[in-house]
Every structure is written in C-alpha cells, then in structure tokens.
Amino acid sequence: MSASRRDLLLGGGVLAAGAATAARAAPAVAPPDAAWLQAVLERFAGFGIKASGGSGDTASGAWLEGDLTALGYRCERQTFEVPYAEVRKATVAAGDRVATVFPQAIVKTTGVEGLTLPLKPANAGGSLDGAIALVVLPFSRWVSMAQPPVDLALKDVFDRGAAAAVVVTTGPTGEAIGLNVSATKPGFQKPVVILAPKDAEPFVAAAKAGATVTLTVDAEVGRRPTFNLIGRLDRGAAKTLIVTTPRSGWFGCAAERGAGVAVWLSLAHALAAAKPGVNLEFVATSGHEYIYLGGEQYLEHHAPKPADTRLWVHIGASAAARDWHELATLRPLPSADSQRVLTATPDLLDRTRAAFKGLNGLEAVYEANKANAGGELVNVIEAGYGSAIGLYGGHRFFHTAGDDMRCVSGELVAPVAKAFRAAIDAALKA
Incomplete structure (x- = not known):
C-alpha cells in the first residue's frame, strides 16, 4: 500500500489518509504487513530534510504524535534547543x-x-x-x-x-x-x-x-527549538517498557531513520493492543545529529528510573537499509545491508539471538556494554538500566543526500519489526 504524493507532503500532526488508514488497519498482534510499513516509510520520507528543529523534523514528530494519541497514548513534547x-x-x-x-x-x-x-x-x-x-x-x-x-x-x-x-x-x-x-x-x-x-x-x-x-x-x-516526542500508555504496572528511536538527521534519512521509525511505530500499535503487563513509553527523539542530544535530554530529565524500568529497547540507525552491488555503478539488491549491529544485556542475549536468527548482520548479537553498544544505548547502559536491547548501523548511503526511498522498503523492514516484537515478548517473560 502506498501513499499519494499529496498525502506524503501533508504535515503538521494531521494524519494523512494513506499512512493513517494503513496504520489503523494493521493487525495488532500479527507480524506487521510490508504494505503498512511501506506506507509509513513513504510518509516519513515525504517530510523531506530531517535536520533537528526544521520543518521536516517538526512535521514528522507531529505526525507520530497524532498517531500515538489516536492509539490512546498520552503524548507530550520535551523541548530543547539545537x-x-x-x-x-x-x-x-x-x-x-x-x-x-x-x-x-x-x-x-x-x-x-x-x-x-x-x-x-x-x-x-x-x-x-x-x-x-x-x-x-x-x-x-x-x-x-x-x-x-x-x-x-x-x-x-x-x-x-x-x-x-x-x-x-x-x-x-x-x-x-x-x-x-x-x-x-x-x-x-x-x-x-x-x-x-x-x-x-x-x-x-x-x-x-x-x-x-x-x-x-x-x-x-x-x-532554534525542537522536541522529543514522548508517548506514554499507563497500565497501572510497577514497571515500564521504554522504546526509543531518533527521527532527526542531516538529510532525508529515509533508511537511516525511516526504518527505525517504521519498526517503532509498528511496535507502538502492536503493544497497545496486546496489553503486556508493563506501562509503555515510546520516545522519538530529535537532536540526534548533535551526538545524541535529544536522547541525553530524555534520559536526564524524563526517563523512568532504572528501578522502574522493565526493559529499554533502542532502535537506532539503518535498521533495514538496502544493500547494493558495487559494479560499474551501484546496483540495488533485494537484501538488507549487513552493516547493522544488535546488542543486548547478558540476561537477554540468548532470547534476542533466537528472535533475530537468520537476519544478516543482526544474528550475531553482542553483549550491550560500552565497547559494543552504539548510539544512544551507550548512555542508557552507563546510566544503570539493567535490561536493554539496541540496534545501530551505517548503510551505504548513510548521512548522505542519497538516502532516499531507493534505500529502504517495507519488505526489508518487516522481518526486523517481527524480530523486535518477538524479542520484546521473550524479554518480558524472562
């Protein structure tokens, strides 16, 4: 399912027909549909340049805010300057x-x-x-x-x-x-x-x-001001599941950020419907290109304390970016770039490896520590959060203006979204 160009360019927190219809129609518990994910990717890419606090970053944050609000999440904006x-x-x-x-x-x-x-x-x-x-x-x-x-x-x-x-x-x-x-x-x-x-x-x-x-x-x-979007769904539970992803970057970031946003949004839908025995907190941060500034702001000023957190899942860059053959010209492949890394804390290593088995670059799950973890998860681990899973990577068009819809698809994102859901389910049962 694909959104029209008009839908892709609509912004400001009003859900466009293409992506919104796809999102509401998505199965709540079953693996996310590739067409649903494709619509989300196109919607995100359509906002243009994602520089922190710019029009594309702000519009994408407003769009995600509208979607989470419709699902019942209580949303707020944590503002800061960049x-x-x-x-x-x-x-x-x-x-x-x-x-x-x-x-x-x-x-x-x-x-x-x-x-x-x-x-x-x-x-x-x-x-x-x-x-x-x-x-x-x-x-x-x-x-x-x-x-x-x-x-x-x-x-x-x-x-x-x-x-x-x-x-x-x-x-x-x-x-x-x-x-x-x-x-x-x-x-x-x-x-x-x-x-x-x-x-x-x-x-x-x-x-x-x-x-x-x-x-x-x-x-x-x-x-200029920008904001982290924080959506919380209280279940009256003692502990919270935190799921974070950055949404900002220097260019359009279709694969760098879009793949993670699509996985993140699919989890927000699925877990809202599944009602696990934890509170849910979904965070889409800005300020990422300023070396994790938004993530640091959230961690310092808003995140539940480690003792109140059941699990922290961070979906970082290049979660499902396309690989390319390097011939006379770059030629797109139907497979994902393997330059993506998955880490998990020791209590979750075996469960996470099982969930991501067969996904190139992600099946070799490393222990989440200062040496192996990447992106915002480094700060999470150092802050004392005991159970965490995090992904980061750098695909071929990473941090370039060429990171557009050629570099990602719903078909590439679907198995990663499915694996994250399985890993979370297994972690919450641990």
Whole structure:
C-alpha cells in the first residue's frame, strides 16, 4: 500500500489518509504487513530534510504524535534547543570549476563574498597561514566529527593557521557525508565544509598547485527549538517498557531513520493492543545529529528510573537499509545491508539471538556494554538500566543526500519489526 504524493507532503500532526488508514488497519498482534510499513516509510520520507528543529523534523514528530494519541497514548513534547543553519549558498570554486559543499555543523560562515585564498593539501606539512586546507579522509562510512581521523586532521590544520577547511569524506557512494557533532563542546571556530568525493578531483589538483579558490558559506545561523516526542500508555504496572528511536538527521534519512521509525511505530500499535503487563513509553527523539542530544535530554530529565524500568529497547540507525552491488555503478539488491549491529544485556542475549536468527548482520548479537553498544544505548547502559536491547548501523548511503526511498522498503523492514516484537515478548517473560 502506498501513499499519494499529496498525502506524503501533508504535515503538521494531521494524519494523512494513506499512512493513517494503513496504520489503523494493521493487525495488532500479527507480524506487521510490508504494505503498512511501506506506507509509513513513504510518509516519513515525504517530510523531506530531517535536520533537528526544521520543518521536516517538526512535521514528522507531529505526525507520530497524532498517531500515538489516536492509539490512546498520552503524548507530550520535551523541548530543547539545537544549533541550526539555513544555507543560502555553499560552494567552493577553482577557476571555472564550482562545486556545492555541505557546511559542517556547527556552521561558521564566510560572509557573502566568501574567502578567496590559496588551497593547500593538509598532508603537505608546513604553515597554512592565509590558506584553505584540503583534508582528504581515507575510505570509510564516516559518522562523526569526533572520530579521530577527522578530529585530529582538523585540529592539525587549524593549529597550522588554516583559515578554513574543505574535507573530502571518501566513502562508498561518492556523496558528501554529513558528520555528527557535539552541540555542547566548543567546536572549530573557522569554516569547515564537506566536499563530495565525486566532485573532488579538480580541487585536489588545485591544492597540489597551490591555486587560489573561493570558499563561500552564506547562511543564517543560530539556535532554534525542537522536541522529543514522548508517548506514554499507563497500565497501572510497577514497571515500564521504554522504546526509543531518533527521527532527526542531516538529510532525508529515509533508511537511516525511516526504518527505525517504521519498526517503532509498528511496535507502538502492536503493544497497545496486546496489553503486556508493563506501562509503555515510546520516545522519538530529535537532536540526534548533535551526538545524541535529544536522547541525553530524555534520559536526564524524563526517563523512568532504572528501578522502574522493565526493559529499554533502542532502535537506532539503518535498521533495514538496502544493500547494493558495487559494479560499474551501484546496483540495488533485494537484501538488507549487513552493516547493522544488535546488542543486548547478558540476561537477554540468548532470547534476542533466537528472535533475530537468520537476519544478516543482526544474528550475531553482542553483549550491550560500552565497547559494543552504539548510539544512544551507550548512555542508557552507563546510566544503570539493567535490561536493554539496541540496534545501530551505517548503510551505504548513510548521512548522505542519497538516502532516499531507493534505500529502504517495507519488505526489508518487516522481518526486523517481527524480530523486535518477538524479542520484546521473550524479554518480558524472562
């Protein structure tokens, strides 16, 4: 079942006909239907860019709020502030070659006129005073500014006097990869932009020649409000089941965030109908790209205490993203990308492995600890929550503008949603 384009673009908390009808018609206890999940994915993708506090993030949160309210959840918004940048122009130009760049948060602007300076390779050594540094990262599925190859390279070029940095995020698609960044720690006070590897060749040549380039980052920057959506269904029980998923990200996040949102929403429907012997708390966080800011806000100010929590389930990035063959061009496969990781606390390892058996990348369930857990679950474990299951991953188009509906489908999400339901049922019986 697919929603119309008009349905996909409707926002503001009113449930669109396509996704809402599909959601209400979904079986409450049976495994979620792939068509239902497809409608949810299309609905989420239709909100566009999910940058925290922006129109897409806000509209998707309002949509989920409406759906949970209709199911009987008592919903509230936990508000907080995040940095933002509304970009008017972001380019780097060398002669007649002009490439669009992604201004890396927390965004520092150049002004309308830009910076016109020599471009120099970061690995050449020596002073970078009065120059823009070109940092070419090694191949990886990049995630964060905190990763040592990124952080150390940028510290180095700015220590050597660079006026700005152009970073080539060499990765599996040739696209620019947005990097998560702390909203609370002091960042670099000079412009940093991401240049797509597919556009990098003429600028690598320009840097080797010490040619003059113009880097322009013209944007409105500041802080704006966003919110975590918290939906609670009290059953009068002594303990609570918490299910969390992030909904924000740098781009459209169809697979990165959409797959997790679809699983999360299917569980909200199924568990509301099943009436397990726990209270239910479903949380869709914003601020994820600011290194789990929304999750930290929820954990610190709102989450039930560990003693009052029966189980915490976190559905993180790339829960069911498409895999691709790397041939002359990338060719989509009907199977899921295996670069997804599942962890569980020791009391739930065997049950979780049984629930996810046969799902590539997820059947090797690791113990949830600081070394293995990823994303927001690290903070959950460190806060003392004794029983937890968490997923995280980084698919091929992770953190890129190419993460659209090509990268995910209801068929890929369905077995993951079914497995999470089975794992929760088994955990609650433990």
